[in-house]
Amino acid sequence: MTGDIAAAFADVASVRTVAWLAAGIVFGYVVGVLPGLNRPTALALALPVSYFLPAVPAIAFLVGIAKGGAAGGAITAILLNTPGEPSSAATCLDGYPMARRGEGEKALTAALYAAVIGDLVATLALVALAQPLAKVALKLGPVEIGAILLLSLAFVASLSGGSMFKGLAAACLGVFAASAGLDIETGAPRLTFGFIELYDGIPLLAVGIGMLALSEMLVQMETAQDGIEPVRATGPVLSAAEMRACAPAVARGSVVGIVVGILPGLGATVAAFLSYALAKRAARDPGRFGKGAVEGVAAAESADNAVTAAAMIPLFALGIPGSVAAAILIGAFTIHGVAPGPLMFEQNARLVYAVYGAMLLASLLVLLVGRVGLKAFVHVARVPDRILCPGVVFLCVIGAWLEGGGLFAVGLMLVFGFLGYAMRKAGLSFVTFLIGFILGPMLELSARQTIVLTGGDPAVLLRYPLALGIAAVALMALFYLARRPTRET
Amino acid sequence: MRTRRPDLWIGIAVVAAAVAVLGLVVPREIAAGGSGSISSALVPSAALLAAAAFGVAIALVGLRTTAGEPVPVGPALRRLAVAAGVLTATFAAVWAAGPVFGGAAAMAALMLKLGERRPLLWLGLPAAMAGILWAVLALGLKVPVH
Numbered sequence: 178m179t180g181d182i183a184a185a186f187a188d189v190a191s192v193r194t195v196a197w198l199a200a201g202i203v204f205g206y207v208v209g210v211l212p213g214l215n216r217p218t219a220l221a222l223a224l225p226v227s228y229f230l231p232a233v234p235a236i237a238f239l240v241g242i243a244k245g246g247a248a249g250g251a252i253t254a255i256l257l258n259t260p261g262e263p264s265s266a267a268t269c270l271d272g273y274p275m276a277r278r279g280e281g282e283k284a285l286t287a288a289l290y291a292a293v294i295g296d297l298v299a300t301l302a303l304v305a306l307a308q309p310l311a312k313v314a315l316k317l318g319p320v321e322i323g324a325i326l327l328l329s330l331a332f333v334a335s336l337s338g339g340s341m342f343k344g345l346a347a348a349c350l351g352v353f354a355a356s357a358g359l360d361i362e363t364g365a366p367r368l369t370f371g372f373i374e375l376y377d378g379i380p381l382l383a384v385g386i387g388m389l390a391l392s393e394m395l396v397q398m399e400t401a402q403d404g405i406e407p408v409r410a411t412g413p414v415l416s417a418a419e420m421r422a423c424a425p426a427v428a429r430g431s432v433v434g435i436v437v438g439i440l441p442g443l444g445a446t447v448a449a450f451l452s453y454a455l456a457k458r459a460a461r462d463p464g465r466f467g468k469g470a471v472e473g474v475a476a477a478e479s480a481d482n483a484v485t486a487a488a489m490i491p492l493f494a495l496g497i498p499g500s501v502a503a504a505i506l507i508g509a510f511t512i513h514g515v516a517p518g519p520l521m522f523e524q525n526a527r528l529v530y531a532v533y534g535a536m537l538l539a540s541l542l543v544l545l546v547g548r549v550g551l552k553a554f555v556h557v558a559r560v561p562d563r564i565l566c567p568g569v570v571f572l573c574v575i576g577a578w579l580e581g582g583g584l585f586a587v588g589l590m591l592v593f594g595f596l597g598y599a600m601r602k603a604g605l606s607f608v609t610f611l612i613g614f615i616l617g618p619m620l621e622l623s624a625r626q627t628i629v630l631t632g633g634d635p636a637v638l639l640r641y642p643l644a645l646g647i648a649a650v651a652l653m654a655l656f657y658l659a660r661r662p663t664r665e666t
Numbered sequence: 667m668r669t670r671r672p673d674l675w676i677g678i679a680v681v682a683a684a685v686a687v688l689g690l691v692v693p694r695e696i697a698a699g700g701s702g703s704i705s706s707a708l709v710p711s712a713a714l715l716a717a718a719a720f721g722v723a724i725a726l727v728g729l730r731t732t733a734g735e736p737v738p739v740g741p742a743l744r745r746l747a748v749a750a751g752v753l754t755a756t757f758a759a760v761w762a763a764g765p766v767f768g769g770a771a772a773m774a775a776l777m778l779k780l781g782e783r784r785p786l787l788w789l790g791l792p793a794a795m796a797g798i799l800w801a802v803l804a805l806g807l808k809v810p811v812h
Binding site: 229340342343345346349350352353356360362363365367368369370391395398399401562563564566567568570571574575577578579584587588591594595598599602603604605617620621624625628629 | 673676677679680684687691692695696697703704706707708709710713714716717720721723724727742745746749750752753754756757760761765766768769770772773774776777780781782787791792795799803807809
């Protein structure tokens with residue numbers, strides 16, 4: 178273990194890894210600032226770059242984008258009242274009023290410090306919790322794993338926004354799409370339509386780029402907007418007394434972000450608003466919130482940024498992505514021959530420790546990039562959609578081509594782009610489809626192993642009380658969530 | 667045409683698509699397994715059946731919902747047709763000229779369609795991006811881009 182940690186430290190400390198990590202954070206910041214782009218889009222576009230890099234710089238690059246994007250969303254939220262990321266919407270509530278009364282500099286500083294602290298705390302939680310949870314996961318059998326996968330899908334589908342039944346239908350379609358390729362038992366082609374390119378299944382890159390990036394651009398192009406002129410970031414700096422006043426909100430937000438990040442399907446937006454609500458409730462003068470309370474900015478940003486790292490906990494421990502960003506990271510791991518999950522700690526310990534090191538370093542680099550690059554990032558918001566969206570479409574084509582499938586992969590990406598667009602219009606969650614697509618093979622393997630273990634007799638499942646308990650929790654959660662009012666996205 | 671129950675039609679569409687794929691595609695594309703082995707069609711069929719069941723649920727919920735303004739169907743279908751046209755044209759450009767130059771052509775065309783009229787931008791920007799990407803991919807990484 179000491180040898181792995183030392184080797185991992187050398188991997189992270191290399192100039193190449195640090196450079197790619199910094200590049201990812203800068204790219205993430207730019208994406209976070211732009212209201213027309215979001216983190217999943219940027220991660221999907223950046224994933225093809227992984228092919229040309231070794232594992233550690235590749236994953237560091239993607240981690241940088243995820244963390245930079247989370248922090249960058251606050252800039253336009255504060256200066257433009259337009260969240261760069263959906264999860265920054267809570268930051269608008271107090272950030273923009275602060276900017277309007279000439280305290281933009283203070284709001285941005287509070288947001289940055291809260292983001293870094295929330296992210297750092299969650300990364301330490303990842304380091305502390307993932308391996309013990311992975312040891313527990315290794316004791317679980319295929320029946321229990323299958324039940325956990327169903328629970329995860331149920332959570333994601335019902336909490337992804339809008340109708341629960343639409344989320345579940347989308348998840349099932351994602352599982353179906355994942356079954357294309359060679360059958361894992363017989364090796365016979367399934368749903369390949371005669372295309373040899375589909376023998377390895379539908380490539381994640383085509384689905385990810387098409388559904389996340391391309392479909393988003395098709396939606397943005399319908400209402401293409403000019404760039405926006407931000408409020409100037411000036412005014413007094415954050416005082417030591419104000420930092421102390423924000424400390425409880427940041428601590429609470431970090432914990433909220435960690436808990437929400439571990440549970441698949443909830444997402445950073447829920448964490449940010451929940452943390453904001455808790456900070457307001459705990460405040461001596463709740464009336465200040467919504468009118469420019471710096472604690473409101475700190476509470477929202479700490480939770481938002483904590484989710485990014487915390488969503489890696491179920492990914493590392495169980496192989497289940499806690500967020501769309503974590504789902505894209507599965508693609509990066511897979512490209513480098515690593516299957517995320519509990520066995521990573523035994524088979525690829527050096528890579529795991531290197532990722533931990535990269536994530537901790539990223540927390541510090543986000544602070545540096547945020548302080549140094551603020552004025553430049555503000556100008557990025559001026560780029561109009563009529564330039565941004567076609568540029569992203571171009572990058573989608575290049576990204577799909579780079580995957581190696583040539584014109585076929587581009588065609589596949591365009592098909593899934595159209596499917597993602599149609600799903601958005603119909604209110605069917607493309608995020609749930611993607612999670613179902615990623616978890617589909619694991620679900621099928623668990624199902625087959627369960628059938629073999631039980632001999633096809635459902636009564637034998639009674640010998641697996643843990644799995645039955647998890648399945649019961651999933652059903653109860655679905656029943657409870659089905660009865661609540663439909664949430665508007 | 668307008669509808670007060672868009673979810674009813676979405677649910678029907680999900681059910682119809684799932685049943686059609688289950689009845690027409692799965693038997694053709696998934697071979698029946700040998701005796702003693704788990705059917706290759708088990709999980710795909712189960713997923714489609716579940717999707718159809720949830721589609722019925724969507725339709726039933728949509729049937730009960732009549733609040734709100736009627737949603738126009740024609741513009742929605744037109745937008746889908748426009749999106750399909752844009753993507754087909756993009757594919758044609760890539761097929762004809764490769765990902766770099768075809769993609770650049772698609773980018774220029776989209777910029778024009780969205781209202782960009784400055785030649786320096788709608789010609790220069792795609793050309794610059796194409797040049798940089800071609801240099802990086804074809805010359806630097808030796809990736810075939812034709």
